[in-house]
Amino acid sequence: MITAGCDLGSTTAKAVIIENKSILASAVIPARLDPIVSAEDVMALCLKNAGLSRDRIKAIVGTGYGQQQIPFVSRLESxxxxxxxxxxxxxxxxxxIIDIGGQDSKVIKLDSNGKVVQxxxxxxxxxxxGRFLEIMADSLNLSLEEIGSVxxxxxxxxxxxxxxxxFAETEVVSLVNEEKDPGDILNALFRAMANRVCSQARSLxxxxxVVMTGGVAKNIGVFNALCQSMGTAIKTITDLDPQINGALGAALLAQEA
Amino acid sequence: MTIVAGCDVGSLAAKAVIMERRRVVATAIVRSGPKPAESAKKAMDEALSQAKLTMNDITWCVGTGYGREKIPFVTESVSEISCHGKGAQFLIPSVRSIIDIGGQDCKVIKLDAKGNLVKFITNDKCASGTGRFLDVMAKVMNISVSELGERSLIAKNPITLASICTVWAQADVIKHINARRPAADVCAGINVAMANRVSMLANALGLENDICMTGGVAKNKGVVHALGRIMGKRIKEIRQIDPQLMGALGAALFAHEQTKKGGAQS
Structure with missing residues (x-):
């Protein structure tokens, strides 16, 4: 059975199409002004990538911040x-699971059956x-993509x-004025951000x-800082963009009627 | 003639108060620069020139504020919590709770009937509920921080900000500006959001009458009114002096006490 998941996030829209348990195609686009357009666009792109027409999809599960706006879903999941x-x-x-998105961060605990317990x-x-990183990248005049390795x-x-x-942005401005190296400033920012996420995780x-997902998992600097902070090795999803993890989960849930 | 002074170096402004026999003779507020020592000197020089005095005329000078350890000319330094308490109690003897909102922090202070510090709570971790929040919002609206207060007073239908975080609230404000909401309504919504955040801190400590507000944000009537309304309490207005000077006033009062104790060098 072919199913799809559509994850309408605050900054990007994601879609995944699967057949039973194998991934046929995925798509990520920047969020449009109108969430309905985001949903339509990302789904159209994903169908194109899969070479499928809409009527082949038996069920679609919607999720994410804008899930209520997705017009074509069979059902919604958190x-x-x-x-x-x-x-x-x-x-x-x-x-x-530590999931850091564009405007939120989640820590999820699972039991051995994969059921959410807390x-x-x-x-x-x-x-x-992710917004923290966006603002800091801006203030250092670097792109979000390049800050991780820098x-x-x-x-x-x-x-x-x-x-x-x-307050951190003010600190960055003074460090820039002291002519500190942007890489060193970013490294300090990553540690500050990791500490913040770590204290959220420690509340459970x-x-x-531990597995890290979401767009921020692609930032190698944050990922390494988080491993340090948590004092444990963290896994990430390597054969797939960790940003589409939510949409993949939605597609898997769509397999269950 | 014993002349004393208090100097309060905050994150955004440096303040100085000169007193003679518990009477204020000169005050100054200047913008803080990157070096606390220079900001302190600038504020002090301005107050001295107003009073037609020199530093040699000052018997005792108490320093306070976040930059207090860096002020070269002070005789001693006292925490800003104690100084705000001292200053507020001097002007309003019945005061038991003080809400002090500075440029980058917010403090709620409780005093006993004698003006002694009972307990306090501080937020300097989160920009929300501090002067910085209003600074950011004023910049987005392209107006001055003082206009933020004035304009809000004519609001008919204040906007509601969904989040207390300065970053999210800023995005929300931009959305409302783009939706062409009247500036007065946006200003009022900002002040209410600010007051909501401060009330969380105040409620965590518990307020007792009489209540007053000190610090630069106390000059924003929109925030003061919203805070009173949210907490269902009357906030006494400080009329005798600019509430932003409260820390420096308290410092000067501590200096005065020292001279009474005979601690002053003759």
Missing amino acids: EIVCHARGAFFHHPTART YSYNDKCAAGT GNTCKERLNISNQCVI TIEND
Whole structure:
């Protein structure tokens, strides 16, 4: 059976098409102004990538921040459940999932059957979310894509004492004025962000294996800082863009009537 | 003639108060630069020139504020919590709770009947609920921080901000501006959001009458009114002096006490 998942996030829209348990195609696009257009566009692109027409899809599950706006879904599932399902599909040993999206961060605990037992969700504070990185990349005049590798290592160990985006940004400005190296500044920012996510994770009891998903998982600098902070090796999804994990989970859930 | 001074170096402004026999003779507020020592000197020089005095005329000077350890000319330094308490109690003897909102922090302070510090709570971790929040919003609206207060007073239908986080609230404000909501309504919504955040801190400590507000944000009537309404309490207005000077005033009062104790060098 062919099913699809569509994850309408705050900054990107994602879609995945699967047949039973194998992935046929996926798509990621930047969110449009109108969420309905985002959903239509990402689904059209995904169908094109799969070389399929819409009527071949037996069920579509919608998820994400804008899920209510997706016009073509069979049903909706929470992001928590979708991310859990996607990560567990790749790593059946996963017990803790850290998902950092454009405007939120989630820590999800699973049992050995992949069932969600507990979670913590932050969308109240921009610290510890993708937005933190966006703002810092901007203030250093770098792109979001390049900051990960630039800040992955440091020559001089600097410290950013604030986790608040606004206060941390002020610290960045003074470090730039002191002519500190952008890579060193980024490295300090990644550690500050990792500490923030780590304290959110610590509000639950962490069990191995830990898997990181969401767009921020692609940032190698943050990923390594988080491993350091958590004091444990973290798995990521290697054969698939970790950003489409939620949509994959949705597609897997669509397999279950 | 014993003349004393208080100097309060905050994150955004440096303040100085000169007193003679518990009477204010000169005050100054200047913008803080990157170096606290220079900001302190600038504020002090301005107050001294107003009073037609020199530093040699000051018997005792107390420093306070986040940059207090860096002020070269002070005799001693005292925490800003104690100074705000001292200053507020001097002007309003019945005061028991003080809400002090500075450029980058917010403090709620409780005093006993004698003006002694009972307990306090501080937020300097999150920009929301601090002067910084209003700074960011004023910049987005392309107006001054003081206009944010004035304009809000004529609002008919204030906007509601969904989030207390400065970053998310900023995005929300931009959305409302783009939707062509009247500036007064946007300003009022910003002040209410600010007051909501501050009330969380105030409720965590518990307020007792009388209540007053100090610090630069106390000059924003929109925030003061919203805070009073949210908490269902009356906030006493400080009329005798600019509320932003409260820390420096308290510092000067501590300096005065020191001279009374005979601690002053003759």
